Each structure stands twice: as structure tokens, then as C-alpha cells.
Amino acid sequence: MSAPPPTTLPLLMAFDLDGTLIPDRGDAVAADVVSALGRLRQLGVKLAIITGRDAAPVRVHEVMQPDAVATNNGGRIEVNGTLHTEAVFTPDDLEGVLAHELDGARVVLFTATHLYLDVPPGTEPEPWMVARGYRPLADAPRGEILKVGYFHPHVAGFAQQLRGSHPHLVLTGAQEPYPHFLTVTPVGAHKGAALSLIADALGVPSHQTVAFGDSDNDEAMLEIAGYGVQVGTLPLLARHAHAQVPEQPGLGAFLHAWADQFVSS
Numbered sequence: 001m002s003a004p005p006p007t008t009l010p011l012l013m014a015f016d017l018d019g020t021l022i023p024d025r026g027d028a029v030a031a032d033v034v035s036a037l038g039r040l041r042q043l044g045v046k047l048a049i050i051t052g053r054d055a056a057p058v059r060v061h062e063v064m065q066p067d068a069v070a071t072n073n074g075g076r077i078e079v080n081g082t083l084h085t086e087a088v089f090t091p092d093d094l095e096g097v098l099a100h101e102l103d104g105a106r107v108v109l110f111t112a113t114h115l116y117l118d119v120p121p122g123t124e125p126e127p128w129m130v131a132r133g134y135r136p137l138a139d140a141p142r143g144e145i146l147k148v149g150y151f152h153p154h155v156a157g158f159a160q161q162l163r164g165s166h167p168h169l170v171l172t173g174a175q176e177p178y179p180h181f182l183t184v185t186p187v188g189a190h191k192g193a194a195l196s197l198i199a200d201a202l203g204v205p206s207h208q209t210v211a212f213g214d215s216d217n218d219e220a221m222l223e224i225a226g227y228g229v230q231v232g233t234l235p236l237l238a239r240h241a242h243a244q245v246p247e248q249p250g251l252g253a254f255l256h257a258w259a260d261q262f263v264s265s
Contacts, residue, residue, distance in 0.1 A: 006210065010210070012204040013040065013047055014047075014048040014212065015211075020213055045262075049068075050195060067080060072110060074189055079099070089146075093187075107137065110147040114135055117129065150182060211224075216237075229242065231251060
């Protein structure tokens with residue numbers, strides 16, 4: 001798994017959020033990670049966020065000062081604060097994704113600015129849904145949907161069905177570490193494609209890209225990156241990793257060590 005990390009410019013480091021740059025469902029970056037990112041940025045390293053979330057937390061954005069941000073599993077990309085690309089579902093694909101038979105499933109539709117869902121009787125929405133000020137599912141603008149999320153114990157079976165009927169769509173989740181959550185994004189909307197597009201926009205060769213991730217939706221970008229760093233121990237990612245940070249709280253020390261090597265190289 002081990003290999004010498006790239007320490008010459010230009011260099012792009014791209015980070016998943018939950019479980020990687022920040023604790024799962026967190027909204028702040030640890031102090032040692034902040035200081036390490038600051039050192040790397042001063043050395044000339046370009047930084048990016050590539051997340052399954054539909055928005056990066058404000059506090060994360062402020063301390064990281066990323067050159068690029070990709071949200072919705074890479075479907076919406078901003079480079080230097082300007083929209084670079086945005087992938088939306090076609091009407092036919094969206095109809096197919098929404099044609100499920102999961103009794104009681106919570107379905108969430110995401111646009112660039114809002115999320116839409118219906119709350120089943122007797123249940124409560126997740127705190128992050130309340131904080132985002134969700135809107136009724138029926139009000140979702142069908143021509144603007146970037147991502148569809150399903151919460152249900154049996155999403156794995158539905159995912160298998162979609163892979164047969166809509167093999168061009170991108171499916172993540174429905175397996176460990178998120179067996180009850182399925183994410184569907186349009187054709188080409190995945191983190192690997194996002195990393196390539198961001199690197200090209202920032203003028204960084206593919207072999208000088210570094211991806212950090214912990215979950216199944218990070219597999220595509222770890223696979224395509226010049227250097228992959230697995231955070232955590234998910235077996236699925238081990239084959240793509242050149243290095244590993246066994247636990248998320250160890251990321252700061254790992255990045256500081258990298259900055260030290262960068263200076264001494």
C-alpha cells in the first residue's frame with residue numbers, strides 16, 4: 001500500500017468531507033488539520049473539496065479556502081468560486097429513478113439551492129433536513145434535479161434493479177458503510193470525473209492529483225487519482241490506496257508530515 005507521496009508542484013489535494021476531512025456529519029475542521037492545510041496552501045498546493053453533500057459547511061469553506069468545490073458526488077463543480085459544470089437528470093432518467101416500490105421510503109431530491117422531501121406520517125426529518133429548510137417533494141422542479149437520495153432498509157435491492165434498467169446512472173451507497181442509504185446521480189456525475197475536471201481546470205496533471213476518501217462513493221476518485229489516501233479501513237478502498245490514515249482524527253498529523261516532506265524534498 002505504501003508509496004512515496006508526490007512533493008513537487010503543481011499538486012492538487014482533493015478531500016471528501018464526512019469521515020475524511022471532518023468527522024461524519026460534522027461541520028468543522030480540527031485545528032491540526034486547519035494548520036496543516038494552511039502550510040500546504042502556502043507551499044503552493046491547490047486544495048479541493050469533493051463531497052456527496054449538496055453544500056460544504058461554511059466553516060469548512062472558510063478555513064480551507066479551497067480552489068474548487070464539487071458537491072452532489074461531483075455532479076456540481078465550482079472552480080475559483082465560479083460554476084464550472086452541473087449535471088442534471090433528464091426527465092426520463094428521473095422518472096425511472098423515482099419509480100420505486102420501497103414502502104415507506106424517504107426520498108430526497110436535491111437542486112443547487114434546495115432539497116425536497118415528504119415526511120412519512122409518524123416520522124421526523126433528520127436534523128440536517130430541518131436546518132436546510134426542506135420543501136415538499138411535489139414542488140421539486142423536475143428539470144433541475146442534481147441528486148436523488150433514498151433512505152430505506154431495502155435500498156440494496158432497488159439499487160440492483162436500477163443498475164439493470166439504467167446502467168448509465170451513478171449509484172453509491174446501499175452497502176457498507178451506508179447500507180440503508182442510496183444516492184443516485186446523473187450519467188458521469190461521480191467523484192472521479194469531478195477530480196479530473198478540477199485538475200484540468202486548475203492546470204494540474206493527473207499524476208499530481210491526490211485524493212482522500214473513506215467511503216464507497218470515494219472509490220472512483222481514489223482510483224483515478226495519481227495518489228490515493230484511504231481514511232479509515234473500508235476494505236473496498238484498500239486496493240486503490242497508496243497510503244492509509246487508519247482513523248479520521250489522525251488526518252492532521254498525516255498532512256503535517258506530508259508538508260514536512262514537501263519542504264525537505
